[in-house]
Amino acid sequence: xxxxxxxxxxxxxxxxxxxxxxxxxxxxxxxxxxxxxxxxxxxxxxxxxxxxxxxxxxxxxxxxxxxxxxxxxxxxxxxxxxxxxxxxxxxxxxxxxxxxxxxxxxxxxxxxxx
Amino acid sequence: xxxxxxxxxxxxxxxxxxxxxxxxxxxxxxxxxxxxxxxxxxxxxxxxxxxxxxxxxxxxxxxxxxxxxxxxxxxxxxxxxxxxxxxxxxxxxxxxxxxxxxxxxxxxxxxx
Numbered sequence: 001x002x003x004x005x006x007x008x009x010x011x012x013x014x015x016x017x018x019x020x021x022x023x024x025x026x027x028x029x030x031x032x033x034x035x036x037x038x039x040x041x042x043x044x045x046x047x048x049x050x051x052x053x054x055x056x057x058x059x060x061x062x063x064x065x066x067x068x069x070x071x072x073x074x075x076x077x078x079x080x081x082x083x084x085x086x087x088x089x090x091x092x093x094x095x096x097x098x099x100x101x102x103x104x105x106x107x108x109x110x111x112x113x114x
Numbered sequence: 115x116x117x118x119x120x121x122x123x124x125x126x127x128x129x130x131x132x133x134x135x136x137x138x139x140x141x142x143x144x145x146x147x148x149x150x151x152x153x154x155x156x157x158x159x160x161x162x163x164x165x166x167x168x169x170x171x172x173x174x175x176x177x178x179x180x181x182x183x184x185x186x187x188x189x190x191x192x193x194x195x196x197x198x199x200x201x202x203x204x205x206x207x208x209x210x211x212x213x214x215x216x217x218x219x220x221x222x223x224x225x226x
Contacts, residue, residue, distance in 0.1 A: 004157070031212065042218035043158075043203065050212065091157065102148070103214065105157040 002026075004106035006092050012112045013082055021077040021109045025094030032075050033103065034067060037089040046090075049075065082113045116141045120204045120217035127194055127224050135189040135220050137178075137204035145206040147171075147180050147187040148214065152201045161189075161202070194224045 005024040013019050025032050034046040045059040049069045060066070064082075069075040079086055089110050093103035121136040139145065149161040149171070162171030167182035176191045187204060204217040 033213075035216075043214075043216040045213055045215070048212060056213075093158075102160040102163065103158075105150075105159070107155075107157040 004092055004094050004104050006090075006106035006109050008109060009107065010110045010112075012114060015084060015113055016081055018078065018080045019082055019111065021079075021090050021092075021111070023075045023077070023092030023094075023106060025073065025075070025092070026104055027073075029094035029096050029104070030072070031095040032069055033093045033095070034075070034077050035091045035093065037091055037108065039088075043091065046077070079111075082111075084113045087111055087113045116145075116206075116208060116215055118204050118206055118215055118217040120202075120220055122218070122220065123201075124221040124223060127222070129196055129224055129226050130193045131224075133189070133191040133194045133198075133222070135202055135204075135222070137187045137189065137217060139185050139187065139204075139206050141185075141206055141208055143209040144182070145208045145211075147178070148205040148207070149176070149178055149187070149189050150203040150205060150216075152203065152219070154200070158203065194222070196224045196226055198222060199224050 007022045030051045032049040036044045047067045048056040064080045067077045089108040091108045093105045095103045117140045119138050146165045148163045150158045151161045152158045162173040164171040164180035170179045178187050178189045201219045201221045203219045205214045207214050
């Protein structure tokens with residue numbers, strides 16, 4: 001597509017439930033990133049996929065968080081047993097290479113855990 | 115460790131005022147530096163970038179110069195407009211890295 005598409009745009013879930021967030025990157029972009037944007041905290045790196053290489057999961061805050069990328073395209077970020085501190089905007093970005101080329105961000109999924 | 119520090123907001127300016135948002139970084143080597151902008155209700159967009167010392171990035175009337183001696187990449191605009199109201203993020207990518215490190219963002223409000 002023309003841009004990075006994320007769904008849903010908003011998600012309200014009850015504490016303890018699992019959620020899945022989806023990202024459709026720009027066609028042909030080999031690199032895909034997930035970031036979390038919390039109020040007053042800026043953007044926090046979560047995970048990075050590059051082609052068929054093993055992802056860099058170093059930013060995932062706990063083992064409740066996981067992500068996969070199928071066929072080098074669509075990615076799903078899963079949060080299990082959600083907690084209130086998980087409430088944030090989750091941003092996906094894709095790039096044709098290193099960030100030097102500039103990431104293209106999606107509009108994000110606003111997650112609210114109640 | 116590597117980090118980005120940008121001036122805290124919010125910043126409120128009148129239309130046509132001069133804008134400076136300070137950004138300094140701590141990193142080894144020669145990182146690439148970026149400014150991203152997030153307009154209300156939208157995703158982040160790349161505003162400008164610079165990849166080596168003394169480079170000047172520019173776009174939409176905004177400018178920032180990569181100053182290695184002061185490890186800074188301050189964002190400037192000579193005459194802001196209401197449409198510039200947004201959150202601005204300074205970021206860097208370390209040489210050979212693939213991960214952007216962002217500052218906490220500075221919210222700019224421009225009033226008529």
